[in-house]
Amino acid sequence: MPYTIDTLKELRKNIGYKRPLGFIIGLDNLVTLNQWHKWKELLIYCHLIVLPRTLHKKHIKNNILKAWVKNKTTRNYLLLHSNSNGYIFFSNTPYVNISSTKIRLLLKNNFSCPNLLPISVIHYIKKYNLYI
Template structure:
């Protein structure tokens, strides 16, 4: 069984996370996607919502979607005092599940192009496949020669490769273009605009109940 991890700040979780992931699962045959909330993301501003609030929104978003599960390892006390590095999470997953289990890590094209800034990025494929979701406005190729060569060496267009090997491939998925961002949602809420069509209804109601992302009075 091929399992996938989808990391993020999820501040808040929205359809731009969920819809491409659901499409991706259908395209490549994923049986489960574990959402992996970051505690201290090294490449992004710190979350506005608390850890407890982000977890509550994640649980509400996926409670009727059996495809999804939660992996909170990066929120545990030992991990929550410093930045969350993907490579360490993948190493820990491998140690727990063995070398023969199939694992994929889902990321957007924007994250793929920023990989040279990630900790030990060249070793990611020693532990997992990379499933790349398209992002509006981002090109498939990069001017970084080392990264481009690495992508070309490991790229496959055959989804079966992801099942035949436990790690080692990069797959560009034909996911829908969902031009939604958490930054946009937070800004809209701060400007008292509705975001009801951008995220699950239960999450939207929770945000309103908690008065999240509103201008501080």
Template sequence: MASLHALYGGTFDPIHYGHLKTVEALAHEVGLQQVTLLPNNVPPHRPQPEASTAQRVAMVKLAIADRPLFTLDTRELERETPSYTVETLEQLRAERGVEQPLAFIIGQDSLLSLHKWHRWQQLTALCHLLVCQRPGYDRAMPTPELQRWLDRHQTHNVSALHQQPGGLIWLADTPLVPVSATEIRTRRHQGLACDDLLPAAVIDYINQQGLYRP
């Protein structure tokens, strides 16, 4: 059986250590050999990223150039329609076959609001969910029904993630990295340094492109 392959979606406006270091810790915890980053296509009715699609992709490429764990998949950016995670996973499942262990990485904040996602109950039929801790978010689900759903799917057995194609939820013990893209953009707008929050190559690019200026 092929090794567990994980996917991680985000706006990446910009990509930062909260993304990279958290996922690297998760990879160490559950034995991931590869994580594919999936930059989101933001639908027209949502607040648009400050960086363009091309700039967001360029920043991801710079951030992962010296991090062999990561690869980049831009399929969601090539759609005219909003990117629904379940549809991307259906596409990847069709490409990889029914036996390939697949996992989708989310934060605790996303787990707590997962019931609001498009066709959310089909996600575990397509993949495992690997949940990273987020500062300030509850570990318990918002309703007893959702907590029972989590309890049914949660596993404490790492090897099961590698042996089954999907269907399990892993609550990771990843470090709390208190960095957000919103904070970085705000600091930049205020003329404050962000050198310790994201890779130097990404900061250089942001400066060259004149992004997130005061």
């Protein structure tokens, strides 16, 4: 399985470097992002859009990661459209108790989840046997 950074590099090869690209992660992933392979390079290829993942606020403990996030965070979502990469945006979306891991497991076990993903995404995943 490729690292996230490798997937983002490949996406950029396909769509070019001028089009904005957002990578959505949960806050639970952000607080441990410093453990990801080449995590500091992620913003070279995309914006990070951070969604709340639990009802309890999680805090970044790693000081290097904390400073990096503080330096890269914007509250202006329009910057995500006018720049192709480089920002972290904390979304104020409602809390949903679901993760990509749970969605992959549902799809792998042939459960329908149209309330979690657009039907076009479900068809794409099934067509290319992703996560299965």
